[in-house]
Amino acid sequence: MTTEITDGVKVSVESIYQPEYSDPANRHFMFAYWVTIQNLSYYRVQLLSRQWHIFDSNGTRRIVEGEGVVGLQPIIEPGSCHEYASGCNLQTDIGSMMGFYEMKRIADDGHFRVSIPEFYLIATFRLN
Numbered sequence: 001m002t003t004e005i006t007d008g009v010k011v012s013v014e015s016i017y018q019p020e021y022s023d024p025a026n027r028h029f030m031f032a033y034w035v036t037i038q039n040l041s042y043y044r045v046q047l048l049s050r051q052w053h054i055f056d057s058n059g060t061r062r063i064v065e066g067e068g069v070v071g072l073q074p075i076i077e078p079g080s081c082h083e084y085a086s087g088c089n090l091q092t093d094i095g096s097m098m099g100f101y102e103m104k105r106i107a108d109d110g111h112f113r114v115s116i117p118e119f120y121l122i123a124t125f126r127l128n
Contacts, residue, residue: 056091
């Protein structure tokens, strides 16, 4: 699990290879990841949008961005957290992801970015 704290918001990410949804012969490798966003600040915050930077070991790089996460723009109370799961497909068995969330402090409508730490997507058969 990788973790990073930005402006009182802690983001932790864990990933796993999904062989049952992958097809290595056709260069399709599927990974799931779980994200926990914990509000360590004294303010209510809302996650507005995300931007992911996805790197494939064949040199392919792509950016995925959009509103919220899995269709939600959650408000996270101080001391609370929001968790969600999602997935990513690669053309190779090794890659990585990183990015940021655009957040808003509810009290003053101030916007800020929260880093999503880089984490690796590695097919389990590559770990031996």
